[in-house]
Amino acid sequence: MNGARMSQTGLETSPPSTVSWEQLQEHQVAMFRDLQNRLTQHEVWRSRIGHLQPVDAYAALRDVPFTTKHDLRDAQVEPDPTKPLGAFQLASTDQLVQITSSSGTTGAPTYFGVTANDLDRWRAGIGNAYRTAGVEPGTIVALTTGMAIVAGGMPYADGIRSAGGALAWIGGQTTARMATAMQRLRVSVLVATASFATHFANRCEELLGVPAPELAVRTVIAGGEPGAGVPHIRQSILDAWGATRVSEFMGLGDVLPALWAECEAGGGMHFTAAPDVLVELIDPETHEHVPWEPGATGEAIYTTLTREACPVVRFRSGDQLLVTGVECACGRTAPTVRCVGRTDDMLIYKAMNVYPSSIREVVLDTASDVLSGTMRIRKETKDQVRFDTPLPLEVELREGLDAATAEGPLRAAADAVSERLRVRVAIEPRTHGEIPISDYKNALTYVEGTNPYA
Ligand SMILES: [Zn+2]
Missing domain, CATH: 3.40.50.12780 (ANL, N-terminal domain)
Structure with missing residues (x-):
């Protein structure tokens, strides 16, 4: 324990x-x-x-x-x-x-x-x-x-x-x-x-x-x-x-x-x-330390303290962490976190910053009855960060469901995203199996006309 x-x-x-x-x-x-x-x-x-x-x-x-x-x-x-x-x-x-x-x-x-x-x-x-x-x-x-x-x-x-x-x-x-x-x-x-x-x-x-x-x-x-x-x-x-x-x-x-x-x-x-790796939490814009307190978010910065072959000092992970607690029933004293997104993944819709993972969370919160959980945002180019029109979001329906049945929940999900995150998404339902899945890492964004796992 x-x-x-x-x-x-x-x-x-x-x-x-x-x-x-x-x-x-x-x-x-x-x-x-x-x-x-x-x-x-x-x-x-x-x-x-x-x-x-x-x-x-x-x-x-x-x-x-x-x-x-x-x-x-x-x-x-x-x-x-x-x-x-x-x-x-x-x-x-x-x-x-x-x-x-x-x-x-x-x-x-x-x-x-x-x-x-x-x-x-x-x-x-x-x-x-x-x-x-x-x-x-x-x-x-x-x-x-x-x-x-x-x-x-x-x-x-x-x-x-x-x-x-x-x-x-x-x-x-x-x-x-x-x-x-x-x-x-x-x-x-x-x-x-x-x-x-x-x-x-x-x-x-x-x-x-x-x-x-x-x-x-x-x-x-x-x-x-x-x-x-x-x-x-x-x-x-x-x-x-x-x-x-x-x-x-x-x-x-x-x-x-x-x-x-x-x-x-x-x-x-x-x-x-610990003790091999030192972790810091920083504000990715100002680079100031963010205190390890419940509810705090920041980017994780790592230093390898004992590594001989290839040490790194203050490595910018790009991972955005949310501190969920500093005391745990298990007795471990290290804080607990969730990874809420990657600094590199951040998208901008009409000056609003948003992580694809936040969009996924809101969509699943509203429409999980009709969705498998697999979804991805389509970009025009690899480097596209800014969107002036609603973000095209492909979502996979649960097995056996068709787009007509899911219409109501998906509309509610798009409204919830716009209300809670202040960005607009254009949800495009896909039948089960239409979005490719990798056995390793699955990206929440992809470039139009490519299959990232082909
Ligand atoms: Zn614990």
Whole structure:
């Protein structure tokens, strides 16, 4: 129940529950100073942070420059025979034991390396997240991603085993074989994206000829995309599998593949990556710190305090978090959050800012009786942010429903969006199966005339 457990590698996986969030931050600021000393021995970091005084307080982090996705990507453009991972590779190549990549859903993938020590810390940290999310000895855990090199591949597999679960890596096969494995192995914990989790339940029913609730899945760990925190999406995952628990899960390959995981209390995701990662919450416009208080929102900024191969300092995640609580029935002292959108995803309708995920939440709040939960906004070009006419929103109807039946609820949903978010949407119903679904990340926007998963 509490977070003070040791992993199988003997590393401390999370701070004892007696350590408050504030005490933890103080400890991490001290670790940040050690990181400064270590990094300034390398030219790439000396030029970025060498001029700074040692950071002596959380507030002083504000003076440290950000690292962005562009910085990391640009550093890998020019090939360097001694540094295949680019200028930010600090460990020599003979010290690397594994390479992972970002999913590349928002551009060319970037690659990250880990040393043997990094790998131990990753296993412990990701294991802590899986333990928080409900993996324990005795659980049979199905991992559905088909890509080993991404954060949701090998690193998740290591974390599941570190948490004590029996890993059944069923991804990467045909859906029929995946479904057979779900039944034969009596899988109790399913790890999937929120959208794939529901889709896969339907496919299992079709392929096995038995309702998915008659299989053994009781916990669904949903990561890779925001969504599992939205009440209607959560409920549809629970119903689809006859599950008793949905645990939302979030991480970043650039930082640590699992950073946040939801406990049995179900009120949001706890930060599970301390002491290895320092997290800050900032206002994305002013860059000022946002206090960790219930109801606060801000962008998550991460610093890897212990990583040897490819550390990052104040990495801008682009993830917009909403703090849902600072005290939890489970006893963990880290605050709980929901991911409410991505800074990059923000759209503008006649000067009003809006996240696609907020639109989805309002639409499902109003019309979930007729909708499957899958939807997407159509853009004219990849870079389109501004809309002067109502945002074209394609929504998937529940199986067997037609557009005429859904007309009333969909009109009500469009009105609710305009009332609550002050943006207008033009809802276009699509029959079940018409919107493609990926088994990895599903975007809430897409460019007209393209199939992002083809
Ligand atoms: Zn909790």
